Amino acid sequence: xxxxxxxxxxxxxxxxxxxxxxxxxxxxxxxxxxxxxxxxxxxxxxxxxxxxxxxxxxxxxxxxxxxxxxxxxxxxxxxxxxxxxxxxxxxxxxxxxxxxxxxxxxxxxxxxxxxxxxxxxxxxxxxxxxxxxxxxxxxxxxxxxxxxxxxxxxxxxxxxxxxxxxxxxxxxxxxxxxxxxxxxxxxxxxxxxxxxxxxxxxxxxxxxxxxxxxxxxxxxxxxxxxxxxxxxxxxxxxxxxxxxxxxxxxxxxxxxxxxxxxxxxxxxxxxxxxxxxxxxxxxxxxxxxxxxxxxxxxxxxxxxxxxxxxxxxxxxxxxxxxxxxxxxxxxxxxxxxxxxxxxxxxxxxxxxxxxxxxxxxxxxxxxxxxxxxxxxxxxxxxxxxxxxxxxxxxxxxxxxxxxxxxxxxxxxxxxxxxxxxxxxxxxxxxxxxxxxxxxxxxx
Numbered sequence: 010x011x012x013x014x015x016x017x018x019x020x021x022x023x024x025x026x027x028x029x030x031x032x033x034x035x036x037x038x039x040x041x042x043x044x045x046x047x048x049x050x051x052x053x054x055x056x057x058x059x060x061x062x063x064x065x066x067x068x069x070x071x072x073x074x075x076x077x078x079x080x081x082x083x084x085x086x087x088x089x090x091x092x093x094x095x096x097x098x099x100x101x102x103x104x105x106x107x108x109x110x111x112x113x114x115x116x117x118x119x120x121x122x123x124x125x126x127x128x129x130x131x132x133x134x135x136x137x138x139x140x141x142x143x144x145x146x147x148x149x150x151x152x153x154x155x156x157x158x159x160x161x162x163x164x165x166x167x168x169x170x171x172x173x174x175x176x177x178x179x180x181x182x183x184x185x186x187x188x189x190x191x192x193x194x195x196x197x198x199x200x201x202x203x204x205x206x207x208x209x210x211x212x213x214x215x216x217x218x219x220x221x222x223x224x225x226x227x228x229x230x231x232x233x234x235x236x237x238x239x240x241x242x243x244x245x246x247x248x249x250x251x252x253x254x255x256x257x258x259x260x261x262x263x264x265x266x267x268x269x270x271x272x273x274x275x276x277x278x279x280x281x282x283x284x285x286x287x288x289x290x291x292x293x294x295x296x297x298x299x300x301x302x303x304x305x306x307x308x309x310x311x312x313x314x315x316x317x318x319x320x321x322x323x324x325x326x327x328x329x330x331x332x333x334x335x336x337x338x339x340x341x342x343x344x345x346x347x348x349x350x351x352x353x354x355x356x357x358x359x360x361x362x363x364x365x366x367x368x369x370x371x372x373x374x375x376x377x378x379x380x381x382x383x384x385x386x387x388x389x390x391x392x393x394x395x396x397x398x399x400x401x402x403x404x405x406x407x408x409x410x411x412x413x414x415x416x417x418x419x420x421x422x423x424x425x426x427x428x429x430x431x432x433x434x435x436x437x438x439x440x441x442x443x444x445x446x447x448x449x450x451x452x
Contacts, residue, residue, distance in 0.1 A: 097133030100174030121438030198391025218252025220379015325350030
């Protein structure tokens with residue numbers, strides 16, 4: 010049986026500068042130690058040493074011309090982490106913070122997340138340090154075309170199917186898809202998150218936010234309650250946050266905060282989502298503009314919303330946005346559940362504090378799997394040349410998210426850690442991938 014401490018030290022030596030990736034590996038290994046105590050025979054040396062090493066890492070330059078006619082150069086990434094249960098699947102992130110460590114951490118998380126959906130998808134992730142904010146449509150188009158001119162040779166409908174992530178929405182996916190089609194001379198389901206007019210799926214826009222709330226609702230119902238009359242504090246104001254806010258409101262909650270990288274708004278009357286959509290989706294503005302229409306709301310510069318009293322916290326912005334001090338503030342104010350809409354937004358010490366204080370905690374690899382689940386449904390529709398109704402896709406999404414919750418709950422209970430859904434998610438995700446890897450031999 011593998012000594013996970015020894016293996017982790019090996020991972021650290023191989024990836025000494027990749028802090029986010031190491032954090033993700035450490036969190037998974039913490040859960041796998043539970044397997045070592047209960048079913049040590051299920052920790053396979055051959056699997057574990059391969060599991061922490063990506064199958065392929067691609068780094069490339071992305072030259073493009075800005076509106077002033079000046080050459081700009083960014084760096085592009087695609088990490089194809091594990092294809093044991095299906096083609097690589099995971100988003101593209103365009104954000105100045107993107108580096109190889111972040112892409113590896115996201116790809117590693119994606120392996121477990123995709124495994125939990127029960128759909129045949131492996132794990133991968135990609136992106137660039139390009140910042141679409143403040144860029145014209147022409148600049149974004151030229152960047153996306155240059156990015157795809159390299160990426161196209163590494164992806165395909167049965168090889169690797171990217172999607173959107175931070176900084177990559179419908180506009181970017183459209184430009185990327187158009188360039189792929191031009192180069193390959195084929196119309197195929199190589200990207201998900203496409204527009205409805207060219208192979209996209211209904212509900213895909215809403216999927217991650219809706220899925221987060223479906224998972225949270227299942228978790229709350231398991232404890233005899235639900236969203237009704239609960240106060241929700243939510244971070245972010247992008248795609249995930251907007252539709253998590255919408256679904257939480259539909260389920261009877263009052264969402265009182267949203268945020269962006271500059272600060273957060275607090276509206277004691279509940280967030281007016283139409284105003285937020287107009288600011289973020291139409292004008293691509295800043296969240297502070299909300300208070301111009303809603304003078305009863307307040308805006309706090311340079312802070313996150315975790316000091317606002319709430320029943321449920323939904324971190325939907327970015328990794329490591331909720332630290333130990335934030336967790337202490339949430340517990341002090343009586344929070345009952347923290348469910349992640351972003352990837353790894355809660356730091357390890359904050360997670361431990363929440364669990365020690367009996368707060369229900371849902372890890373992103375389980376609770377934010379709705380986006381990739383709906384991407385998998387889009388792949389199915391593309392393969393069949395069909396388009397399902399909104400109701401059909403929404404029902405399938407909800408069924409998948411409830412199934413993921415049940416898997417996390419039951420696995421955690423089976424391994425002696427009831428209500429620790431992070432343990433259940435990591436173990437269940439690992440066992441399926443490990444079985445597939447062993448069956449396929451030394452690849």
